[in-house]
Amino acid sequence: MSDRKVISFENLKIACKSCSLVTLCLPMGLDPEDMDRLDRIIKRSRPLHRGDHLFRESDPFECLYIVKTGSVKTYAPSEDGGEQVLGFHLPGELIGLDAIENASHNCSAKVLETAAICEIPFGHLEELSTSMPSLQHQMYRLLSREISQDESMLTLLGKNNAEERLAAFLLSLSARFKRRGFSPYDFYLSMSRHEIGNYLGLAVETVSRLFTRFQEEGLLEVERKHIKLLDLQRMETVTRRSHSDKDRIQST
Amino acid sequence: MSDRKVISFENLKIACKSCSLVTLCLPMGLDPEDMDRLDRIIKRSRPLHRGDHLFRESDPFECLYIVKTGSVKTYAPSEDGGEQVLGFHLPGELIGLDAIENASHNCSAKVLETAAICEIPFGHLEELSTSMPSLQHQMYRLLSREISQDESMLTLLGKNNAEERLAAFLLSLSARFKRRGFSPYDFYLSMSRHEIGNYLGLAVETVSRLFTRFQEEGLLEVERKHIKLLDLQRMETVTRRSHSDKDRIQST
């Protein structure tokens, strides 16, 4: 009887080959047959809502997750109730790669905006990649990319001041929205000022003041979560405003 | 004629199965036959000396490197001659994993202490791992571990103050020396104060003052590069001295 309902559910469960994310997601570059094989092990859950967890720290590691729609943050909770935000994840991005090693998650993943998620049982994925060199290659690439990203984040936290960090953050979001077919100039933040600050190693107040300052400088317009970047070019230069000649380490 | 020389060179070129690092290195856990297959693609170069580069940023990515003896630092050079130290690498540690994605290195690797290095052509390794599930699994684990480590470094830089960072750094070195059969209490630093500071996002002077302070507090004895940790237990508590209840983010 409730055929319509089933059908509308199924709409969310598009196969990889008909998914708009295919060019920037895990199956990227697989040939149609391989993509089908991968497709068969992927589970597509009903949408999760703001505040829901994909997994929590110390949960047993079963699956990798890919954001299909919506957004997700990952964070490392600390004993005392604090947390370090590790990343914000947009459609097509893979979550959980840091859990492979010790078979349990060492961060938590929480939904920021209602999200459709693809679940990939890692055991199956690993098995599949044994007989599918292109998939194995893709996994190596994605793992490696995650490392590169973490390293540039380390550089950002180690070397850049507050305004450089926020500028870099906004430009990163902008570029990622662009790749996904959204405007790189005009978008909504799915995270709070608090979460941005936490992610960037800054206090909320600093983030807030910087938004105000950037607006005064004509770099952007901001109204709550709504951001309009007015000058990407100039924002780019802000990320290097303090080109610190300091700590050069002379070659030995 | 120079048989002795050849033999002494060959001493450095021990096969994985007779290498003392086998329990914490790439071939860890492979069965003897697989280990031999891996062994055959590994190149063992003559020792490199302080200041030599394994590779530089933007070099084409050909190989992964494993430190066999000595130590190596990796760092991201920036346009203006500065750099961000990304890591210090001890025997058994794999270097270059961040280069897989874009086929060229995005950091540089420089020898700190005369080092024997194993070179692993990545193309061959990837090929091999296609037909060797245990090797593939090991690669996934090592890539994942790198991500975990980078993430805990992000937390350290984002949340911890100067003394917590240095304490954590010393304990990390201590634990890694211990795993390698060296004393966890008594060791030599192969990097300068400057490089430690750079790695931890601190000024040289701060690092120096902290060493002095730790010594005054009876946590360690330091004489130039020589460190004696007197109380690991207490040092552990130093890494959490400021348990900042701040930035809790209430669950939504």
Added chain:
DNA sequence: CTTTTCGTTTGATCTGGATCAAGTTGATTC
């Protein structure tokens, strides 16, 4: 041996961003 050089230490001062303290603005509930 003396001189240079580079890494390190120590002291004095300065400052970016944290912290503290009020508001303000919207959204949600009653």
Added chain:
DNA sequence: GAATCAACTTGATCCAGATCAAACGAAAAG
């Protein structure tokens, strides 16, 4: 509508750690 509450903003103050400055010591070079 009023009341509550959470997210955000803005201002005032403070401080950890950066920066500046100077000296010291070890090791290398002459």
